[in-house]
Amino acid sequence: MSWGQKLFTYALLLIAAAIMFFPIIYAFLISFMQGGEVLQGNLWPEEFTLANYINAFEKVPLLTYLFNSLIVSFLIMLGQVIFSSLAAFAFVFIPFKGRNVLFFIFISTMMIPWEATMVPNFQTVQMLGWLNSYTGLTVPFFAMAFGTFLLRQQFKTIPKELYEASQVAGISNFRFFRSVVMPVSKTSLVTLGMYCFLTAWNMYLWPLLVTNDEQVRTVQIGLKQMQSQEISTEWGVVMAGVVMVILPTLLLLFLGQKRLQEGLTKGALK
Amino acid sequence: MKAVQLKDIRKSYGQNPEVLKGINAAIEPGEFFVLVGPSGCGKSTMLRIIAGLEEVSEGELIIGSETANRLRPNERDLSMVFQNYALFPHLTVEQNIMFGLHVKKIAKSEQIKRCKEAAEMLGISDYLMRKPKELSGGQRQRVALARAIVTHAPICLMDEPLSNLDAKLRARMRSEIRQIQRKLGITMIYVTHDQTEAMTMADRMMILNHGEVQQVGKPLDIYNNPQNTFVASFIGSPPMNLTAAHVNKGKLQIANKWNIKVDGYQDGEVIIGVRPEAILPANEGLPAADVKVANVEVLGTETLVSFELEGNKQWIAKWPGQWSAEIGEILQVSVDHNKIELFDAVTGERLEKTHSKKVLEVVL
Structure with a gap:
């Protein structure tokens, strides 16, 4: 590539990036602005102040919410990875009658929007007495067709001979799953884990339905609370909250990305 | 064990x-x-x-x-x-x-x-x-x-x-x-x-x-x-040459080239099998037939000669040493009679002689 071409490419990339990032950067800037500045249409804060952050923590129990979100997202991630990988293992390695039919039925649940099953799910959780608890927030999300589908595709790339060699050696199914399938599929597992965590982190409707106790509510609801109930016009405070919510996500992405690259370059298969 | x-x-x-x-x-x-x-x-x-x-x-x-x-x-x-x-x-x-x-x-x-x-x-x-x-x-x-x-x-x-x-x-x-x-x-x-x-x-x-x-x-x-x-065609490299032939009143006729007197086989259609090393360049003792060379592969220690038998049917001969033969050249070759195998034309099964002693005599 010549210098001119390079310059052009990078300029284009910079502009595209600026457009993509504008909402986040602007939210970040607003969080440092004082009272009426947003309404005046300022793009850059006149003076950087941390007052909004202090405010945000004082007005709503943001730390509790953050902690709750972390717990809930982590549990959902763990649950989904465990259940999906076990289900995918059965679909790939254990032959049984009607395996494919069952798999397609399983996959077809992806076509049912989650909202459609919300009411029965809510009733179930209510009857079990799981309202206002981590169990109610997490358990309904443990079994997901998407994760099973993703991991099944990954497991299918594992040579059948590895399974057969283990059978000849007398390795049990579970041990094969644990000591061969899981390590070999590390990359896919990390990807799925991150996806689950982020989806769970961004959940809004379900936590709103099954919780009304501040002690177990998640951070997305906290944000909404900030915006609508208590401090409706103080955008600076809301944005400070938003930034606080984004941070763990970004952190996770960075960490996960490093693991992901590691997994890719190490190359489990030739 | x-x-x-x-x-x-x-x-x-x-x-x-x-x-x-x-x-x-x-x-x-x-x-x-x-x-x-x-x-x-x-x-x-x-x-x-x-x-x-x-x-x-x-x-x-x-x-x-x-x-x-x-x-x-x-x-x-x-x-x-x-x-x-x-x-x-x-x-x-x-x-x-x-x-x-x-x-x-x-x-x-x-x-x-x-x-x-x-x-x-x-x-x-x-x-x-x-x-x-x-x-x-x-x-x-x-x-x-x-x-x-x-x-x-x-x-x-x-x-x-x-x-x-x-x-x-x-x-x-x-x-x-x-x-x-x-x-x-x-x-x-x-x-x-x-x-x-x-x-x-x-x-x-x-x-x-x-x-x-x-x-x-x-x-x-x-x-x-x-x-x-x-088995004859699967085992051995190059494989055994197989060709339809028929036995008529104690004579084995192969592609109008060889007429071999055989004893102990019944008249009828057969498939004969000849290993490439059982086809020999004509020399004094054995009667020979003329064949046209189709391809020659010199492998150093041995030479593979493909020649046309009849129509498109080709046979391969394997001779020790390095032979130079032109494509299209007419060569004289003989068959080691003791190494001919006969198979049933329909079932492909090996034919055993009715007599125990194999007597083959070439009549050209």
């Missing part, structure tokens, strides 16, 4: 036609037994049935002295080497070799001792800490062999273990595997589609085609006395 017996083994998948149509064989303890045949003949299925990776549809499989039809793979006391080696990519060579030993309740120190022994035997001691992807094809093959050896199983199954290697390495591994098998005295059941491997390695071999046993026996017996036209 254990024997393996196959009694009328049949295998079919669902409603589909049978893949194995009644296989019978007795594999002796400590024997190197080769299953050979073209792809799709059922040889791999046979091996997987012995390993317990496939179920028997009908018949009886006996390993040692017990019926093994219902035993799980690990209860059959055998080891297996796969075509693509089946090494665990995330484990080091050492971990790969020792993989599964703990299940057999072998002490850690014993595991390490066996691993060292096997690695030394196969010359991979320097690579024990490497991952499989850092090894060449030949080294991976050795790791796979080492993994089979450390189990000390009395029976070892191999499914085309050399087909992913280049020709030179394959020749070396062939002799290495054979030597290890002799040293350890294990019963080896080896699947291949390569007749050279079968000929050079086997104590005895079984030739399969379309799920049926064509012939079982020692390599040289099979080479010298093929039971039917399939």
Whole structure:
């Protein structure tokens, strides 16, 4: 590539990036602005102040919410990875009658929007007495067709001979799953884990339905609370909250990305 | 060391036609037994049935002295080497070799001792800490062999273990595997589609085609006395020349070129088989026929000459030494009469003479 071409490419990339990032950067800037500045249409804060952050923590129990979100997202991630990988293992390695039919039925649940099953799910959780608890927030999300589908595709790339060699050696199914399938599929597992965590982190409707106790509510609801109930016009405070919510996500992405690259370059298969 | 017996083994998948149509064989303890045949003949299925990776549809499989039809793979006391080696990519060579030993309740120190022994035997001691992807094809093959050896199983199954290697390495591994098998005295059941491997390695071999046993026996017996036209064309390189001919009043007529007086065969259509080395350049003793050279391949120690017999039908002759012949040149060739095989024109089965003494006389 010549210098001119390079310059052009990078300029284009910079502009595209600026457009993509504008909402986040602007939210970040607003969080440092004082009272009426947003309404005046300022793009850059006149003076950087941390007052909004202090405010945000004082007005709503943001730390509790953050902690709750972390717990809930982590549990959902763990649950989904465990259940999906076990289900995918059965679909790939254990032959049984009607395996494919069952798999397609399983996959077809992806076509049912989650909202459609919300009411029965809510009733179930209510009857079990799981309202206002981590169990109610997490358990309904443990079994997901998407994760099973993703991991099944990954497991299918594992040579059948590895399974057969283990059978000849007398390795049990579970041990094969644990000591061969899981390590070999590390990359896919990390990807799925991150996806689950982020989806769970961004959940809004379900936590709103099954919780009304501040002690177990998640951070997305906290944000909404900030915006609508208590401090409706103080955008600076809301944005400070938003930034606080984004941070763990970004952190996770960075960490996960490093693991992901590691997994890719190490190359489990030739 | 254990024997393996196959009694009328049949295998079919669902409603589909049978893949194995009644296989019978007795594999002796400590024997190197080769299953050979073209792809799709059922040889791999046979091996997987012995390993317990496939179920028997009908018949009886006996390993040692017990019926093994219902035993799980690990209860059959055998080891297996796969075509693509089946090494665990995330484990080091050492971990790969020792993989599964703990299940057999072998002490850690014993595991390490066996691993060292096997690695030394196969010359991979320097690579024990490497991952499989850092090894060449030949080294991976050795790791796979080492993994089979450390189990000390009395029976070892191999499914085309050399087909992913280049020709030179394959020749070396062939002799290495054979030597290890002799040293350890294990019963080896080896699947291949390569007749050279079968000929050079086997104590005895079984030739399969379309799920049926064509012939079982020692390599040289099979080479010298093929039971039917399939075996005749499959074993030997280049293959045996086969041509339709007919016997008429004690005379064998081949392509209007040779008229051979035969004794002890009934009149009728036959297929004759002549090994390339049984076709000789004409010399004093033997009467010759004129043929047109179609192709010449000089291999250094020997020369392959293809010539037209009649129409498009070509025969190949293999002569020792280096021969120079022009394409289209007319050569005089003879056939060693004692080495002609006759097969039934319809069934392809070998024809035995009604008299015991073979008398062939050429009348040109």
